[in-house]
Amino acid sequence: MTLPTIPSLLDAPAGVAAALAHAIDNKTKPLGSLGRLEALARQVGMIQQSTAPELREPAILVFAGDHGVVAEGVSAYPQDVTWQMVENFLAGGAAINVFAAQNGCALRVVDAGVAHDFGPRPGLADRKIAKGTRNFAHEAAMTADQCRQALAHGMALVDTLPGNVIGFGEMGIGNTTAAAALMHKLAGIPVAQCVGAGTGLTADGIRRKQQVIEAATALHAGVEAPLDVLAAFGGFEIAMMTGAMLRAAERRMVLLIDGFIVTSALLVAARLQPAIVDYCVFAHCSGEQGHRQMLEALGARPLLDLDLRLGEGTGCALALPLLHAAVNFLNRMATFESAQVSEQSA
Amino acid sequence: MTLPTIPSLLDAPAGVAAALAHAIDNKTKPLGSLGRLEALARQVGMIQQSTAPELREPAILVFAGDHGVVAEGVSAYPQDVTWQMVENFLAGGAAINVFAAQNGCALRVVDAGVAHDFGPRPGLADRKIAKGTRNFAHEAAMTADQCRQALAHGMALVDTLPGNVIGFGEMGIGNTTAAAALMHKLAGIPVAQCVGAGTGLTADGIRRKQQVIEAATALHAGVEAPLDVLAAFGGFEIAMMTGAMLRAAERRMVLLIDGFIVTSALLVAARLQPAIVDYCVFAHCSGEQGHRQMLEALGARPLLDLDLRLGEGTGCALALPLLHAAVNFLNRMATFESAQVSEQSA
Numbered sequence: 001m002t003l004p005t006i007p008s009l010l011d012a013p014a015g016v017a018a019a020l021a022h023a024i025d026n027k028t029k030p031l032g033s034l035g036r037l038e039a040l041a042r043q044v045g046m047i048q049q050s051t052a053p054e055l056r057e058p059a060i061l062v063f064a065g066d067h068g069v070v071a072e073g074v075s076a077y078p079q080d081v082t083w084q085m086v087e088n089f090l091a092g093g094a095a096i097n098v099f100a101a102q103n104g105c106a107l108r109v110v111d112a113g114v115a116h117d118f119g120p121r122p123g124l125a126d127r128k129i130a131k132g133t134r135n136f137a138h139e140a141a142m143t144a145d146q147c148r149q150a151l152a153h154g155m156a157l158v159d160t161l162p163g164n165v166i167g168f169g170e171m172g173i174g175n176t177t178a179a180a181a182l183m184h185k186l187a188g189i190p191v192a193q194c195v196g197a198g199t200g201l202t203a204d205g206i207r208r209k210q211q212v213i214e215a216a217t218a219l220h221a222g223v224e225a226p227l228d229v230l231a232a233f234g235g236f237e238i239a240m241m242t243g244a245m246l247r248a249a250e251r252r253m254v255l256l257i258d259g260f261i262v263t264s265a266l267l268v269a270a271r272l273q274p275a276i277v278d279y280c281v282f283a284h285c286s287g288e289q290g291h292r293q294m295l296e297a298l299g300a301r302p303l304l305d306l307d308l309r310l311g312e313g314t315g316c317a318l319a320l321p322l323l324h325a326a327v328n329f330l331n332r333m334a335t336f337e338s339a340q341v342s343e344q345s346a
Numbered sequence: 347m348t349l350p351t352i353p354s355l356l357d358a359p360a361g362v363a364a365a366l367a368h369a370i371d372n373k374t375k376p377l378g379s380l381g382r383l384e385a386l387a388r389q390v391g392m393i394q395q396s397t398a399p400e401l402r403e404p405a406i407l408v409f410a411g412d413h414g415v416v417a418e419g420v421s422a423y424p425q426d427v428t429w430q431m432v433e434n435f436l437a438g439g440a441a442i443n444v445f446a447a448q449n450g451c452a453l454r455v456v457d458a459g460v461a462h463d464f465g466p467r468p469g470l471a472d473r474k475i476a477k478g479t480r481n482f483a484h485e486a487a488m489t490a491d492q493c494r495q496a497l498a499h500g501m502a503l504v505d506t507l508p509g510n511v512i513g514f515g516e517m518g519i520g521n522t523t524a525a526a527a528l529m530h531k532l533a534g535i536p537v538a539q540c541v542g543a544g545t546g547l548t549a550d551g552i553r554r555k556q557q558v559i560e561a562a563t564a565l566h567a568g569v570e571a572p573l574d575v576l577a578a579f580g581g582f583e584i585a586m587m588t589g590a591m592l593r594a595a596e597r598r599m600v601l602l603i604d605g606f607i608v609t610s611a612l613l614v615a616a617r618l619q620p621a622i623v624d625y626c627v628f629a630h631c632s633g634e635q636g637h638r639q640m641l642e643a644l645g646a647r648p649l650l651d652l653d654l655r656l657g658e659g660t661g662c663a664l665a666l667p668l669l670h671a672a673v674n675f676l677n678r679m680a681t682f683e684s685a686q687v688s689e690q691s692a
Contacts, residue, residue: 027441028431028434028439028440028441029440029441029656030422030423030545030546030655030656031546032546033545033546033633033654033655033656034441034654034656034660035633035652035653035654035655036652036653036654037652037654076376076690077376077688077689077690078688080688081687081688084685084686084687084688085374085687087685087686088374088680088685088687091680091685093374093678093679093680093684093685094374094375094679094680094685095373095374095375095380095675095679097678097679098671098674098675098678098679099671099674099675102667102670102671102674103667198376199376199379199690200376200377200378200379200690287379287381303652304650305651306381306382306383306649306668307381307382308379308380308381308382308383309376309378309379309381310375310376310379310380314380318667318668318671321448321449321664321667322652322664324448325444325445325448325664328444328445328448329441329444329445332439332443332444333439333440333441333444334434334437334439334440338439339430339433339434339437339439339440340430340433341427341430341431341434342423342424342426342427342430343423344422344423344545344546
């Protein structure tokens with residue numbers, strides 16, 4: 001399997017960047033007054049190499065998977081919640097259903113490795129690698145072959161999308177534990193700063209989670225290469241997202257990055273292809289402790305900061321209107337000349 | 347003229363608050379995981395005294411007015427930009443047109459006191475008090491009678507709205523100077539911390555603006571009552587917004603508060619009726635220096651922080667999808683029971 005190569009947008013021809021700056025500065029508004037929306041418009045313009053970029057058929061993919069490490073008591077909810085929430089997604093009752101529908105975003109649910117037999121189900125893409133990963137407290141979460149399979153499925157899923165905007169979401173009881181381990185290994189941040197309450201652990205629970213990760217990193221001490229780290233600690237949903245992210249950036253899509261777990265998948269992708277962050281819009285800073293530092297490790301500044309810590313891609317769905325606003329002002333606002341408005345006199 | 351009396355939502359019967367908390371906590375998500383959207387859902391529920399609140403026909407009103415103090419050289423743009431931008435609003439070419447249309451929000455433009463003859467124009471509500479205020483560097487910006495007229499027009503405009511959500515926007519060259527003076531007088535914050543670049547002043551321009559305000563506050567030294575301060579320093583658009591805000595809260599509408607100038611109008615309203623802030627959703631923190639402190643003076647926490655400093659109600663239009671998201675999750679998400687999802691075990 002060959003993984004995609006992602007070119008930096010900074011290496012793009014300078015003409016488009018200058019044309020975008022000119023277009024943005026000539027809109028009927030004080031220079032720079034649309035703040036971060038201007039940076040967002042520039043970014044989307046650079047990704048599409050156009051001064052009139054378009055957002056077509058945005059879709060959020062929710063990847064679900066189970067984690068063997070839940071046997072260590074690292075989650076406030078039982079493992080069955082993973083498949084029960086997949087059923088909730090399919091029935092339309094979860095937060096991501098509500099927010100995606102509100103903001104005109106398609107939603108796809110992917111079984112990357114849930115410990116449950118769904119059978120053939122409309123609306124559910126069956127890409128199950130196995131019924132949950134193994135317990136990384138005792139052995140690698142997945143084999144190298146399973147990791148490759150998950151990456152390949154992620155890439156192939158992106159090839160089926162009709163649009164040019166992809167949001168990433170996830171569901172998996174125990175996956176903040178996997179994400180915290182990835183963060184520690186790939187960003188070199190002490191475990192204590194990577195571990196948070198997840199779905200609602202007590203302080204005792206958080207301490208236990210930290211001990212589990214510290215013991216596991218000692219067990220897998222020699223593992224350093226990004227894909228080896230992914231296989232040792234990751235989830236199938238995380239690995240599948242990493243593959244999907246790499247392909248989406250290769251296809252010059254806009255990548256909407258959600259919270260703690262989704263960002264951990266990007267951390268793997270960015271260790272392989274650092275330029276991938278040029279294609280990423282960071283939807284929000286999660287309330288999960290550790291996310292802010294994880295974003296800093298990627299040099300990322302999130303759009304929203306609403307104490308969300310739900311996952312599912314909810315941050316992506318909520319940030320989507322801001323992405324539309326950036327593209328819309330660029331395409332639809334009048335210029336000083338067209339509107340006959342006087343320019344700055346000072 | 348009798349100004350409205352606004353009851354505190356904290357004095358509302360406790361039953362609705364408890365019912366809202368129960369409804370929110372039983373949705374299929376970890377407790378509290380929707381963060382600030384949960385607080386927003388509770389707030390809208392309390393305003394409407396309902397566990398199934400509805401947002402009907404949101405409208406943004408953009409109030410335009412001119413300021414005599416521009417004669418002191420306090421703005422980077424010439425005064426003509428006020429009427430030129432009103433024309434731009436009417437033609438659909440401004441940022442607020444783009445963002446309101448995108449997010450399904452009606453837009454109304456109000457001539458509160460622009461120094462220009464528009465004549466009868468479809469889409470423009472003519473509530474002109476005068477062709478701009480007087481120069482508050484030399485005399486009160488408006489008479490007490492003009493101030494009352496502006497407040498009354500603002501209240502009457504709200505009575506014509508069909509919906510229950512109102513966003514506030516403004517346009518007026520020179521109005522950050524008026525707003526900074528109001529902030530200094532009503533929040534007791536030193537002038538230097540109230541003054542910013544507005545539409546794009548240089549450091550020299552900012553110093554000049556500060557000096558103009560400091561001299562003017564010395565000139566109007568005895569003025570302390572909120573409505574007297576409003577008349578001395580305010581704009582017609584600011585006074586009209588203050589009136590509209592008071593009526594909107596009295597009618598139990600949701601008030602979307604935009605940036606620096608809109609918040610200064612609220613500061614006046616809140617000095618008259620402190621409970622009005624219970625009805626306010628603070629859309630964003632502006633890039634205009636001073637706004638963050640002005641929000642703090644109101645005990646407000648804004649939803650967005652995107653370095654916007656455009657005015658026009660753009661922050662309101664951009665925050666509207668978050669308000670919808672709060673109400674939608676409350677009304678549409680499944681409960682643990684209805685979706686048969688296991689609850690927290692820890």
